[in-house]
Amino acid sequence: MAFYTKAAFGPDCSLGYLARRIHQIGQSLIEPVFAAEGMSGTQWSALMSMLAGRSSTCADLARDLSHDKGATTRLVDAMEQQGWVTRSRAIDDRRVLNLELTPDGEAAAIRCRDRIITYWNVLLTDWDRDEIEKLIELMQKLRTTLDDALTEGLRP
Template sequence: MAFYTKTGFGPDCSLGYLARRIHQIGQSLIEPVFVAEGLSGTQWSALMSMMAGRAATCADLARDLSHDKGATTRLVDAMEQNGWVTRSRASDDRRVLNLELTPDGEAVAIRCRDRIIEYWNTLLTGWDRTEIETLIELMQKLRTTLDDALTEGRRA
């Protein structure tokens, strides 16, 4: 049985709208952390993606951030100019650019991460641990559902 109906559908129950608004509001609240460190939220996401082992190449990073290759190249250019990443050609395939965090890149990512953890913990003061864990589990489940749909080519 379908969950959504024409009469019951609106922004307050739309998963897409709610996810977008939560992301927009959350980004605007934590942006001062990035500004204080001289980077953008997207740059921090890229550094964290690399630090978590999710991206070792420009192509990996583009996929993980859902960026096109041109935008990712510009992003990596800026991070390299700031001394946060290095890139080198793979020895077995010259088309592949390997990325590596520099000590400065790792340090700035960790400083931002620690301040963001502190801020989120402040925001979630009124939530109990079970609520937060349930929300994370449900968001992970939704991410998997959407990733599967994308992989299978099930677009609207």
Template sequence: MSVYTRDTFVPDTSIGYLLRANHQLGYAQLDRVCADYGITGIQWSTLIAIHFGMTNCAALARDLAHDKGAMTRVIDVLEAKGLVQRDRDDADRRLVNLSLTPEGNAVAMRCRDGVIALWNAVLADWSADETASLIAQLQKLRRTLEHFA
């Protein structure tokens, strides 16, 4: 089945365009929420990813769609703020493991409450079924795109 033709492929129906536009709009709001805690949206995304078990820069870069250099700079800033620490892996000294400091964990959790409030406000007029359907379809799209990666 073909979803698009030359006649139907316009920005308002382009999945790529719509995802990018929503991503930019969402991150603008995320930056606003996170500013109250002295961090940016990408810094919070990094902190929360580490909190949930992502412990190396390469994995963070892949998951957060950043190049390794940009991710290293984000980690550098978080480390300078005292929110993240780097430790050499005991089994393989070439590897560097990332972890949250107690302050980093506290900032991540306080900011998470603001992010939850933001998304609850954004989705206030959506039904539970609409929200669940959107999440399921976005997860399916991610799996499909990962297959092509």
């Protein structure tokens, strides 16, 4: 049986709306952390993707951030100018651009991460550990469902 119905559908129960609003509000709250480092939230996401080992090439980074190649190139240009990343051509395939965090890039990403951890812990003070863990579990499950739909080309 389907969960959503025409009669009982609106912003307060729409997964898309709720995810977007949570992201918008969260970004606006933590933006000062990035501004203090002279970076944007997108740049921090890119640095963290690299730090976590999710992205070692421009193509990996584009996929992880859901950016097109042009936007990713501009993003990497800006991070390279800041001295946070270096890029080099792969020896075996000159089309591939390898990315590497510089010590300054790693340090900036870690400083932001640590401030964000502290801030999230303040925001979640009234939440039980089980609630947080369950929310993360459900969000991971939804991400997997959406990733699978994307991979399978399941579109409306």
